Amino acid sequence: MMESPTPIDHIDRWRRIVAARREQHDAVCKAQQRTTDDYWARRAEGFAKFVREAASERDPFLAVVRRHLRATDSVLDIGAGTGRHSLPLAGQVQRVVALDPSRAMLAFLREDAAARGLANVEVVEGAWPDAASLVAKVDIAISAHVLYPIEDIVAFLRAMDGAARRLCFLNLMCRQAWFDQLGLWEALNNEPRRPQPTHVDAVNVLHQLGCMANVEMAWLDITRTFDGIDDAVERLAESVAAGEDPVRRERLRAVLAERLTPIEGGRLALPLDPYPVATVWWEAGAL
DSSP states (O other), X not given: OOOOOOOOOHXXXXXXXXXXXXXXXXXHHHHTTOOSTTHHHHHHHHHHHHHHHSOGGGOHHHHHHHHTOOTTOEEEEETOTTTTTHHHHHTTSSEEXXXXXXXXXXXXXXXXXXXXXXXXXXXXXXXXXXXXXXXXOEEEEEEESOSTTOSOHHHHHHHHHHHEEEEXXXXXXXXXXXXXXXXXXXXXXXXXXXXXXXXXXXXXXXXXXXXXXXXXXXXXXXXXXXXXXXXXHHHHXXXXXXXXXXXXXXXXXXXXXXXXXXXXXXOEEEEOOOEEEEEEEEETTOO
């Protein structure tokens, strides 16, 4: 008689995936005698450039969230970054709370909110779920591409669920990050990049917690563009732990030069194959 398979502990599996990737990145940084404390500060300008160039009307995550919004809603954006989703949604709802632990990221968000004349965006600096006490209950809670480095996913999701009155939305990759697929990490570090969690891992964790989440898939077909090779190196250096080491940066520059294509205006493009993303959502109170 065949034995029943041992149930998978998806929460523990998530933690092990996140820990292994973090330990790999930290080890490379430690060898350069630096830490990852300023990781997001270093990436803030690049994120702001991407958000300003991206067309929000083509964002499948925004499309799903918008279908469920009411004009009177309040929205909490956990890990708002430079405002990729907070700012477009602010024009459709009564109030948006943009929360992020990076002061550098939020500086760009504030700047762009002011430029758009948005007076209904409240900015909160803090890390989730520790900053949950700083935020009043909202109608909708969203979090886009934030979960990947979060080891205590249960605390994060439960706090998110508890912060919302109606719905919660996650935006996650279905495969490994696009910059991982370019082989940049391997070119600089001579070892395979350890994976990060995907939407399947998040759905399985939610299922283990008793939440039967909805999943909506979409394919992104985009081209990453840069002002030049220096801009490309600067914007991708932190994701592959290049640091300030001139040798490592020169190696990154050489690899990117092989992949970047000149486009009009003297800019460079990094054509990417379409890749799948998922919106995972559920009714608040499920956790």
